[in-house]
Structure formats: structure tokens, C-alpha cells
Amino acid sequence: LAKTTQPISMDSYEGQEVNITCSHNNIATNDYITWYQQFPSQGPRFIIQGYKTKVTNEVASLFIPADRKSSTLSLPRVSLSDTAVYYCLVGEGPAAGNKLTFGGGTRVLVKP
Amino acid sequence: DAGVTQSPTHLIKTRGQQVTLRCSPKSGHDTVSWYQQALGQGPQFIFQYYEEEERQRGNFPDRFSGHQFPNYSSELNVNALLLGDSALYLCASSPYPRTEAFFGQGTRLTVV
Numbered sequence: 001l002a003k004t005t006q007p008i009s010m011d012s013y014e015g016q017e018v019n020i021t022c023s024h025n026n027i028a029t030n031d032y033i034t035w036y037q038q039f040p041s042q043g044p045r046f047i048i049q050g051y052k053t054k055v056t057n058e059v060a061s062l063f064i065p066a067d068r069k070s071s072t073l074s075l076p077r078v079s080l081s082d083t084a085v086y087y088c089l090v091g092e093g094p095a096a097g098n099k100l101t102f103g104g105g106t107r108v109l110v111k112p
Numbered sequence: 113d114a115g116v117t118q119s120p121t122h123l124i125k126t127r128g129q130q131v132t133l134r135c136s137p138k139s140g141h142d143t144v145s146w147y148q149q150a151l152g153q154g155p156q157f158i159f160q161y162y163e164e165e166e167r168q169r170g171n172f173p174d175r176f177s178g179h180q181f182p183n184y185s186s187e188l189n190v191n192a193l194l195l196g197d198s199a200l201y202l203c204a205s206s207p208y209p210r211t212e213a214f215f216g217q218g219t220r221l222t223v224v
Contacts, residue, residue, distance in 0.1 A: 041200070041217070041218070041220070042215075042217055042218070043116070043202045043203075043204070043215025043216050043217055043218055044155065044202075044215050045215065046212045046213065046214070049212070087154055099145070099157050099160060099168050099170070100145075100147075100155070100157060100204075100213060101157065102147075102154030102155045102156070103154055104153065104154055105154050
């Protein structure tokens with residue numbers, strides 16, 4: 001399984017854009033990149049998933065360069081409620097729901 | 113539509129005892145996975161059930177066992193509890209074979 005590396009923590013302010021970069025140097029051809037969000041005492045929640053280039057949904061954007069060795073989750077205009085831990089996962093298949101391998105995640109603190 | 117529900121929400125057990133945690137998957141989902149999340153760490157995959165059989169297993173000892181019922185609900189059993197088993201236990205469901213995983217709120221197990 002491809003290992004991921006992401007910053008331990010990030011601080012931001014309300015209304016700003018938050019970009020979290022994840023490194024996955026040994027990503028395999030069949031691997032997809034998935035991001036989950038987790039609030040304290042809750043289970044993780046799926047945010048976005050992609051294979052290459054750019055994916056956007058109502059919550060976030062995911063940028064994946066051509067070599068796919070990294071990816072960047074972009075959260076536009078964050079609010080206090082976006083304070084959470086964000087996990088970058090790399091796994092086989094379109095959604096890799098079979099067996100998710102979580103790293104330590106990035107703790108994002110949004111300040112007023 | 114009820115999401116993934118887990119019971120109980122909190123549990124305190126004594127070292128050496130046995131515990132059973134329960135999970136009802138999201139409607140329409142037939143695959144259930146269990147994760148253990150220690151404080152400050154990402155969730156770790158325990159095992160996955162599909163068609164009432166264990167399909168994949170993470171690096172957990174045989175003290176951890178499970179079961180899936182015909183209605184797709186699942187149980188996680190842990191025998192001979194250790195202090196180190198204290199964690200948030202998360203259940204995730206998805207429609208087979210590989211799609212986005214939906215997590216429950218978890219069961220907080222404390223072993224004293």
C-alpha cells in the first residue's frame with residue numbers, strides 16, 4: 001500500500017483558503033487518492049476522491065499533478081466548523097472502500 | 113435514511129474481560145469494516161465482512177473477532193481485554209465491492 005505523508009497541523013483564519021498537500025511517492029497505477037474529514041468523537045467523513053488532474057465538488061477541490069506523486073486538497077473560504085483532522089488516503093479502486101489505510105492526518109485549526 | 117449506527121456509544125470494561133460492539137450498516141450497504149482509533153492517531157483497519165464472511169484482516173491478534181448477520185449488521189468481539197485496547201472503535205459500511213465508506217460515530221471503549 002502506498003504510504004502518505006502530510007503536515008501534522010495547519011492554522012488558518014475564517015474566510016481563507018486552506019491547502020493541504022499530501023505526498024505519496026510510491027502510488028500505484030491502480031490507486032486512487034481519497035480525502036476524509038474527522039471531527040472529534042465522530043467517524044471520518046468522505047470529502048473527495050480523484051485519480052488525476054482536478055476534481056471539484058461542493059465541499060472541496062483536489063489537485064493532482066501529472067506524476068501523481070502528490071495531491072493537494074483545497075478548502076475554499078473556511079469557517080470555524082471546518083476545524084477538523086483531514087486524512088489523505090491512497091488505495092486501489094475507484095473508491096477504495098475495502099480497506100482504508102489512514103495515516104496521522106493533518107489537524108486544521110480555523111481561527112476567528 | 114439512518115446512517116451507520118453503533119452501540120453502545122461508551123463502554124467501560126475491566127482488563128481481562130470480553131466485550132461485544134454492534135454495528136448496523138447504512139441502508140443498502142452489505143459490507144462492514146471495523147477500525148480501531150487510539151487517541152491522537154488515525155483509524156487502523158481491523159477486518160471487513162461481506163456475505164457473512166471475513167474477507168480482509170488487518171494486523172490485529174485473534175482476540176479480535178467478528179460476525180456478520182444475514183441482515184448485514186455486524187459485531188466486533190474482543191476477548192481478554194488489555195489496557196491498550198482502550199480506543200474509539202469505528203464501523204464503516206459500503207456497498208460491495210469498492211465504494212465510498214460511511215462511518216458510524218464509534219464506540220468509545222475504556223479498559224481499566
